[in-house]
Amino acid sequence: MxxxxxxxxxxxxxxxxxxxxxxxxxxxxxxxxxxxxxxxxxxxxxxxxxxxxxxxxxxxxxxxxxxxxxxxxxxxxxxxxxxxxxxxxxxxxxxxxxxxxxxxxxxxxxxxxxxxxxxxxxxxxxxxxxxxxIERADVPELPAWLAEVYREAYGAQADAVMADLLTPQPLWLSLSDAGVRMLEEDGNVVFPGQQGTERVELAQPLRETRAFAQGQAQPINPASLACVDALGDVKGARVLDLAGGMGVKAAMLATRGAEVTSVDVVARKHDAARANLRRLGLQADFVTHDLTAPLDLPPAPFVLLDAPCTGSGTLRSHPEIKLRLTPQAVTEAAQLQAQMLPNAAALVEPGGVLVYSVCSVTPQEGPGVVADFLASHPEFQPETVPGLDVPHVPAGAGVLTVPLGGVDGFFMARLRRNGSRNLT
CATH class of the missing domain: 1.10.940.10 (NusB-like)
Structure with a gap:
C-alpha cells in the first residue's frame, strides 16, 4: 500500500x-x-x-x-x-x-x-x-514650465507651496454634529479644518465608518467648498450646478437648502451623484447636456460653473497630473472653458449671480477666461468673493486659493448680472 x-x-x-x-x-x-x-x-x-x-x-x-x-x-x-x-x-x-x-x-x-x-x-x-x-537625485519635482506657473501665481509663497505639494494629503470631511460624534466614538480623530470642513485621521476605511454609511460625512476639499460658498445664501433658491460631475457640490448646495439642478455631459456620473445624495438623504434634479452648446432651462438666480480643467491646482492629491500635463493641454482647456462660460451666463437671471471656478492655477484657465468673458459681456460685473475661510491671493477678477496644508489651488470669480431679480 x-x-x-x-x-x-x-x-x-x-x-x-x-x-x-x-x-x-x-x-x-x-x-x-x-x-x-x-x-x-x-x-x-x-x-x-x-x-x-x-x-x-x-x-x-x-x-x-x-x-x-x-x-x-x-x-x-x-x-x-x-x-x-x-x-x-x-x-x-x-x-x-x-x-x-x-x-x-x-x-x-x-x-x-x-x-x-x-x-x-x-x-x-x-x-x-x-x-x-540607489541614492537621491537633485532634480526638481515639477516641470520647469509648471513651476513657473506656480511662481507667477503665488510669488513669495511659491517655494512653500511647491514643497507642500510633496507631502501626504489630509482627509477633509464636511460633517454634521452627529458625524463628528460618531467618528470620535469609533476611535477616529477629528481636527478643526477650514471652510466648514474638518480634518480627519481615520482608524478604518471611510466607507466602513458609521458616519459615512449614515450620511453624516461627505469628503470635499476646503477650496472646493469655497466655490459653493461663493454663491452666498442659497437657501430656498434655484441653483444650477453646471459641469457637476459626481455631484459633490450639488450635495453641498442641497445641504444648504438649495433646489439644485446638476448638469453634466456624462450621464453615468449622474448615477453616482444620485447614489451619494440618497446616502446623504438629499435630492437634486439631473440633466445630461454638453455645455459647449446652449442649454434650454429657465434662468436661475444662482449658477455655478465648476468647469473641466487641467487640475493643476490639485497636484498634492493627484500627483500623476504633473507627469501628463503640457502647455498645449492648458490652451485646450482654456478654449473649452471659454465656450462653456457664455452658455452658463445665459442661464443667470437679471440680478443673479454666476460663480466660475476651476481647480487650476494657470492664468489661461482662470483670470484669462474671465477677462475675455467680461470684455464681451458688459452686463456682468465682478464682485468680491464672500465667505472665504481659506488662504487666497488676488487673481484678475477673482481669487486663487493657496494650496498649503492640503488645500487645493482653485480659481474662482463671482459675477453679477445687471438688472433686478425676479422675486415672483
Whole structure:
C-alpha cells in the first residue's frame, strides 16, 4: 500500500501584500490607464487589506508619484537597455521607500526582492543591486514650465507651496454634529479644518465608518467648498450646478437648502451623484447636456460653473497630473472653458449671480477666461468673493486659493448680472 504524498505547507509570503497592491496600481497609472485615486480605491477594495497595510499602499502610490521625477532620475544611470514596466514600477516604489519614506534598507531590499521573485514582477538580482546602491537625485519635482506657473501665481509663497505639494494629503470631511460624534466614538480623530470642513485621521476605511454609511460625512476639499460658498445664501433658491460631475457640490448646495439642478455631459456620473445624495438623504434634479452648446432651462438666480480643467491646482492629491500635463493641454482647456462660460451666463437671471471656478492655477484657465468673458459681456460685473475661510491671493477678477496644508489651488470669480431679480 503506497502512502499518499505529503503536502508541504504553503510558504508564507515573503513580502507585505500592500507593496504588491501599490506596485500594480503604479503600473496602471504610469501606463496612463487611469488616475491614482480610482485605481487605488478599486485595488484596495479588492485586496481588503487591514487598515495599516492599506495606509502603506496609499503612501507608496502617492509618494512615488509625487517624487517621480527625482526617483526616475536616480534610477536612470543604474538601468541599461529597456526596463520592463513592471520592473520599473517596482523599483520606483522601492526607491521611494528607501529615499523618502524612511523604511530601513534591509527591509526595503528583503520586501522588494521577495515581491519581485514571488509575484514575478522583476529579476530579483536586479532589484537587490539597484535598491542597495540607489541614492537621491537633485532634480526638481515639477516641470520647469509648471513651476513657473506656480511662481507667477503665488510669488513669495511659491517655494512653500511647491514643497507642500510633496507631502501626504489630509482627509477633509464636511460633517454634521452627529458625524463628528460618531467618528470620535469609533476611535477616529477629528481636527478643526477650514471652510466648514474638518480634518480627519481615520482608524478604518471611510466607507466602513458609521458616519459615512449614515450620511453624516461627505469628503470635499476646503477650496472646493469655497466655490459653493461663493454663491452666498442659497437657501430656498434655484441653483444650477453646471459641469457637476459626481455631484459633490450639488450635495453641498442641497445641504444648504438649495433646489439644485446638476448638469453634466456624462450621464453615468449622474448615477453616482444620485447614489451619494440618497446616502446623504438629499435630492437634486439631473440633466445630461454638453455645455459647449446652449442649454434650454429657465434662468436661475444662482449658477455655478465648476468647469473641466487641467487640475493643476490639485497636484498634492493627484500627483500623476504633473507627469501628463503640457502647455498645449492648458490652451485646450482654456478654449473649452471659454465656450462653456457664455452658455452658463445665459442661464443667470437679471440680478443673479454666476460663480466660475476651476481647480487650476494657470492664468489661461482662470483670470484669462474671465477677462475675455467680461470684455464681451458688459452686463456682468465682478464682485468680491464672500465667505472665504481659506488662504487666497488676488487673481484678475477673482481669487486663487493657496494650496498649503492640503488645500487645493482653485480659481474662482463671482459675477453679477445687471438688472433686478425676479422675486415672483
Amino acid at each position: 503506497t502512502r499518499p504524498a505529503r503536502r508541504s505547507a504553503p510558504r508564507p509570503s515573503a513580502f507585505n501584500p500592500a507593496r504588491e497592491v501599490a506596485v500594480r496600481v503604479l503600473l496602471r497609472v504610469l501606463a496612463g490607464e487611469g488616475f491614482a485615486a480610482t485605481a487605488l480605491d478599486s485595488a484596495l477594495q479588492n485586496a481588503r487589506l487591514p487598515g495599516r497595510d492599506a495606509g502603506l499602499a496609499t503612501h507608496i502610490v502617492y509618494g512615488t508619484l509625487r517624487h517621480f521625477p527625482s526617483l526616475d532620475a536616480a534610477l536612470a544611470p543604474m538601468l541599461t537597455g529597456k526596463t520592463h514596466p513592471k520592473a520599473r514600477a517596482l523599483l520606483l516604489a522601492g526607491a521611494f521607500e528607501k529615499l523618502h519614506l524612511g523604511t530601513p534598507l534591509h527591509a526595503v531590499v528583503n520586501e522588494y526582492v521577495g515581491l519581485a521573485r514571488d509575484a514575478r514582477l522583476a529579476p530579483p538580482g536586479l532589484v537587490n543591486a539597484v535598491l542597495r546602491r
